[in-house]
Amino acid sequence: MGRSIGREVYTLEKNYLCEILENQRIAHNVHRIKIKKPSKDFKIQAGQFINIKCGEGDFPLLRRPISIGLTDEESMIVYVSKIGKGTKLLCDKSKGEFIDILGPLGNTFNVDIEEGKVLIVGGGIGVAPLLELTRVLSQKDDVEMKLILGYRDEPFIVEEFKNYVDNVIVVSEKEGFDHKGYVIAPFEKELRENSYDEVFSCGPEPMLKKIKEISEENNTTVQLLLEERMACGIGACLVCTCKTKRGEDDWNYVRICKEGPVFYGKEVIFDE
Numbered sequence: 001m002g003r004s005i006g007r008e009v010y011t012l013e014k015n016y017l018c019e020i021l022e023n024q025r026i027a028h029n030v031h032r033i034k035i036k037k038p039s040k041d042f043k044i045q046a047g048q049f050i051n052i053k054c055g056e057g058d059f060p061l062l063r064r065p066i067s068i069g070l071t072d073e074e075s076m077i078v079y080v081s082k083i084g085k086g087t088k089l090l091c092d093k094s095k096g097e098f099i100d101i102l103g104p105l106g107n108t109f110n111v112d113i114e115e116g117k118v119l120i121v122g123g124g125i126g127v128a129p130l131l132e133l134t135r136v137l138s139q140k141d142d143v144e145m146k147l148i149l150g151y152r153d154e155p156f157i158v159e160e161f162k163n164y165v166d167n168v169i170v171v172s173e174k175e176g177f178d179h180k181g182y183v184i185a186p187f188e189k190e191l192r193e194n195s196y197d198e199v200f201s202c203g204p205e206p207m208l209k210k211i212k213e214i215s216e217e218n219n220t221t222v223q224l225l226l227e228e229r230m231a232c233g234i235g236a237c238l239v240c241t242c243k244t245k246r247g248e249d250d251w252n253y254v255r256i257c258k259e260g261p262v263f264y265g266k267e268v269i270f271d272e
Contacts, residue, residue, distance in 0.1 A: 016042070017098045021075060023091070027156035029082040030125065031091040034075055035099070043104065044068050044076060046111065046133040047225055047262040050103035051233035052078075054086040063102065064090065065230045065257070067129035067202075070160070079128035079157065105233050106261050109133050109200060109223055115142035116197030121187050121211055123150040123203025129225055130202055131160055138164035146190065150183035150203070184210050191218040202227065205270065212265040222265035228256045235259075243269035 016038035026032045044050070051063040064086045070077040082091045093099065111133070118137060122130045127149050137143050147161055150171040161168055169186055171179040179186050184207065190196070191214060201211045202225035215222035228240040235258030242260070244267045246252045251269055254260070 015100060015102050018101050020093055020095055020097050020099060023093060023095055025091075026079075027154045030156050031080045031082060032069075032077060032157075033080055033090070033093075034077050035101070036075055037071075037073075040073055044071055045104070045108040046136050047108040047129060048104045048106045049129075049233075049261065050076075050078070050101045051105060051230070052090060052102075053100035054090040060086045060089070062086070062230075063233060065105070065233055067225070067261075068104075069128040069131045069157075070135065071132055079125060081125040102233060106257060107259070109225070109262050111136050113137075113143060113198060114140060117144045117146070117195065118198045118200060119146050119148070119187070119190055119196045121148045121150075121183055121199065121201040121203070123183055123207045124152065126201075126203035126207075126225070126227055127151075127157065127161075128202075130200065131157060133200060134161055134164045148183050148186050148190070150207070183207060184214070187211065188214050191215070191220060196220055198223070199265075201225070209270040212268065212270070215265055223262055224265055224268060225262050226256050226260055226268070228261070230257050233257050243271070245269060 018038055019036040020033060021036050022034035024032045049065050049067045051065050053063050054060060066078045066080060068076055069079045080087055080091055082088055120130050120134060137145055145165045146167040147165055148169045153174050155170050155172060158170055170177045171183050171186060199215050199220055199222040201208060208224050212222060226242060230240045235255045240256040241253040242256055243251050244254050
């Protein structure tokens with residue numbers, strides 16, 4: 001399988017009450033929420049997520065898993081798509097309120113790459129966890145990055161990405177950006193015309209499936225962050241599972257929240 005994904009990380013699964021430092025609507029139904037870390041020892045890395053209790057009491061019953069978009073010593077930023085009752089409650093919270101989080105959860109991107117060219121591809125709210133990844137990789141002097149960011153309509157956090165990388169292709173289903181349509185066409189063109197050492201990607205499953213196929217056709221290693229509905233977030237309920245290869249001719253189910261959410265493309269078996 002090549003290098004293993006960064007699974008041996010700081011994963012102390014605890015509940016914390018954390019203060020909301022900022023809550024800003026940055027695009028249609030997308031909020032940027034800055035959260036104070038419970039302590040400076042709270043370490044969370046690119047690819048990991050937190051499970052947030054969005055309401056009061058038992059409503060909604062389930063927490064919402066939200067990937068980390070950016071982090072520093074004192075705070076972490078999440079980008080939340082306001083698409084249901086839970087995320088609406090979360091997005092409606094104000095600066096100064098406290099939220100109950102469980103984390104840090106999941107494994108991380110493997111960033112054990114010191115030189116070479118990487119291509120980072122995101123789609124929709126799946127661009128968010130790629131921001132911390134981009135920040136981390138930007139600190140490596142001999143790593144050259146290019147980004148392809150895809151949106152249904154209004155792009156968001158593009159300028160934040162440009163703080164860490166100059167070469168960003170913005171794709172939208174609307175006119176007026178670098179490419180009109182979907183990320184797959186410019187991604188395939190990049191791999192056909194250029195040589196990359198690694199691809200990193202997060203977004204909707206149909207997009208990830210094509211990213212995996214095209215990467216394998218071009219003999220390029222790819223890491224995928226899978227987005228999935230979750231319940232407990234700690235591997236106990238078996239709600240968020242995916243198929244992965246086990247040997248040459250066998251497979252098994254693994255928990256995205258525990259063994260993932262980051263996998264190498266050649267590990268994952270997407271259903272037809």
